[in-house]
Amino acid sequence: MKEVKDIVLAYDAAQREGKQTALATVVHVQGSSYRRPGARMLVTDDGKLTGAISGGCLEGDALRKARLVMVQQQAMLVTYDTTDEDDAQLGVGLGCNGIIQILIEPIDAKNPSNPIQLLKAFLRHRQTAVLVTLFSLADKKAEQIGTCFLMEQNQEITGCLLPDEGLQAALEANAREALQTGASSFAAYEGAQPLTVFVEVLKPAVSLVVVGAGNDAIPLVQLAAVLGWQITVVDGRANYATTARFPLATQVLVSKPEQVLSHISPDSLTVFVLMTHNYNYDLAVLRHLLPLQLPYIGALGPKKKLDRMLDELREEGVRVTDVQRQVLHGPTGLDIGAETSEEIALSIMAEIKAVLAKRGGAPLRDKADVIHPRQNALIRKVTLTRQEQA
Structure with a gap:
């Protein structure tokens, strides 16, 4: 999410300076790679790079190809095959063991549906959206259609419609399914020009609500x-909850505990950390948070503090369900000493x-399987029916 924001800002700056730009996107990976599909990098004609498509290995070669794309004003699909031990021929010396597909698209500022404009449309709302990108793995010299359209949560579409109505309908169905499942996917459509589609789920930034504006909240914010999260700091003490103390926060609120939620609209990516060092304030906020379906509520302090708060709530007649107890983390944080x-x-x-990614937070060296499941890169083959192609 932060990468998308940085790219949009860099694009706007390039436009003001009259620079040409191209967008490089990882659209598929087979095997190991530093970045996964959806990683992006904006390239300007003077060589400025924003974002990343690798750990620094591919960027130099991609820059040269991006300049060619800008001159020709034609999208290009580039394959980096690092399964070949003689990868020095690529001039990148990756050291990974995978096949990485990079789509490089020229950005036409006059086109209201160019990839950057679609990313801007996504950023306008704090909602999940789906970006659909078409390319030809079968024939890299063929026309690479590139980023097609964005489907928002209400299934409204922004972008260019394809002349092939059957393919357009199939892609929209893929996008709707992705909105429902929350998972990105790939599909290969057979036809006159075999095409691969990357159906990418874009999720808004994590919204972190730090309840407590003490000195220990500053490094958390x-x-x-750094991660590009949306940050709210709230406290009942006006001399603590100030923008001067928390200049990186999206908003800083002075509020009574029972009024905290009147200033915030929590969603599925909103997490809370209770760290006011005021037991009664934290307890009052927790009372209002429990009924919400939040993915994470952290409580700073010893385990007995959270247990005591839950006991008090039960004595008040508040029923704490197993589901609610599962999202409570007290003490908050991983055991790293x-x-x-x-x-x-x-x-x-x-x-x-780790919680948001549904991971255990264990050392990667102890992981028996690969970091990213290989099935996530599987390309499902689809044959359009004659009715769909009509």
């Missing part, structure tokens, strides 16, 4: 800002990321 406020912030951020 700083780390969240954290002591300083900066280390504690790292611990908390790591746990939130």
